[in-house]
Amino acid sequence: MLSRNAHKSVIAGVIINGVEPIWVHPKFDAERHMAHPPEPDDVRDRLREHPDAKGMLLITPTELGSCADIRGVADVCHAADVPLIVDEAWGAHLPFHPGLPSWGMDADADLVVTSVHKMGGAIEQSSVFHLQHDRVSVDVLKQREDLLGTTSASSLVYAALDGWRRQMAEQGHGLLDTALRRAERLRAALDELPGLAVMGDEIVREGLAAEFDPLKIVVDVRDLGITGMQAAEWLRAERHVDVGGSDSCRISASITHSDDDETEKILLEALRSLVDGADSIERQRPVRLPEPRALELEQAVLPRAAFFGPAEQVPAEQAVGRISAETISPYPPGVPVVAPGEVITEEVVDYLRSGIEHGFLVSDAADPSLETFRVLTRP
Structure with missing residues (x-):
């Protein structure tokens, strides 16, 4: 994702102050029905279309282990004089063995955020920043962390992080x-x-x-x-x-x-x-998986404006063509299918409804049964 805002919105991974997100679409794998990270050329094309973009947020590795060409993306970003921030939640182990994919810091990313509790040995909520170069201000980063972080930090989290670091440095x-x-x-x-x-x-x-x-x-x-x-x-x-x-x-x-x-x-x-x-195992009706491109919904309204705007609940069949006022993330795998401000399509409604029948959980929707959808009120 690209951001037109100052570095703060990229670092936090959210859209702040009504700034428009510029999505760099992933590479869809129709056979496996999964998405892989975008390529450098995809990022280059979007940067050319949006020369006022201020930063790039890249998620790699994915939860399923596919990885981006981080160095290639970093070269593209740096040629445009924007920082590359890598969400490396599943990559805590990457720096410690040459047989593993590239670590973001070694691949010239400006900022890497790592959830050590996923592939590392720390306890839940143990995450770290890695920072290099001067495209992201260390003072700004610290201020943003102070704004969002707790004032009652857990000594167990810090101890787990330091224990993991030492174990990997010595025995990794x-x-x-x-x-x-x-x-x-x-x-x-x-x-x-x-x-x-x-x-x-x-x-x-x-x-x-x-x-x-x-x-x-x-x-x-x-x-x-x-x-x-x-x-x-x-x-x-x-x-x-x-x-x-x-x-x-x-x-x-x-x-x-x-x-x-x-x-x-x-x-x-x-x-x-x-x-x-x-x-x-009892056979169930299949989930009606859409074509990958059907998951690329039109962003008609900024996410913040849609989320906080006037909204109403409408029956699922009446949600088609309306603008979502909520995030809809079926678990598993917990990846948003619909974001606030996107136009809901028939294919997505069919997919989500068939998933509910099959056992999906949708904890973030106003109506987890998805019999109704929360949409923006029409003017």
């Missing part, structure tokens, strides 16, 4: 080397199981992503006749195994520095059991 290469070998064994074993399609670095060879994090075990289960959500529920109920994520197509798991032979064995045996037991 060896621990991650073991994790990479473990992930390679798992991927090879799962490739032999019928009905499972394990995503790997073929997405790089196909030109869909610049790099791939091999510690993400992403398994498409559609050939078993079930969805990822059903697979996750079955694994939890029948094998007492929780996977990291699921959606209508797949499940995903993360191999980390703390896994061992026992956890590797448990995951592999659980997925073998899933293959053997898939026929016993």
Whole structure:
């Protein structure tokens, strides 16, 4: 996402003071029904269209492990004299082994924000900034952090962050080397199981992503006749195994520095059991997945204006063509399908409604059942 505002809106990752967001669309993967990060040329084109943009926010790696060409995007941004901010929530481990994708700081990003509690060893809410160059003012960054952060910081969070940093500095290469070998064994074993399609670095060879994090075990289960959500529920109920994520197509798991032979064995045996037991899982009506481009909705009103504007609840069938006054993020995977200010389409309503029937949770909508939608009141 590009921002026309001062650096503060880019750093916070939100739209402030009614500033228009300029979306750099991801690379859609129709076969896998997922989105990969945009390429440098995509960013260059948008910067040329919007020369007054003030910064670029890039999300990489994705939750499913596909990674952007950070250095390429950084070169494009710096040629336009704008900073590159990387949301590297799933990349805490990247600096500590050469067999992993590029770390944003090594790839010349100006600011990297990392959620260490995801792929690192810190506790929940443990995140850090990494800053270099002079395109983002350290004083401005500190002021914004003071504005948004708590005045009652947790000593446990700080201790966990420092403990993780020291462990990785002293032992990280060896621990991650073991994790990479473990992930390679798992991927090879799962490739032999019928009905499972394990995503790997073929997405790089196909030109869909610049790099791939091999510690993400992403398994498409559609050939078993079930969805990822059903697979996750079955694994939890029948094998007492929780996977990291699921959606209508797949499940995903993360191999980390703390896994061992026992956890590797448990995951592999659980997925073998899933293959053997898939026929016993009740078939449900499929989620009506839209074409990828149907998810690119028209932004008719600024998000802030739509969210705080006069709104009403209308039946789902009457929401088509109206402007959303809310965010709608089906879980799993928890990624917004509709943002405030976007025009709701029939394809999106069908997708969301079929997802509700299938088991989606939509906690951020005013009506989680999606029988009604919150839309801007017509003038």
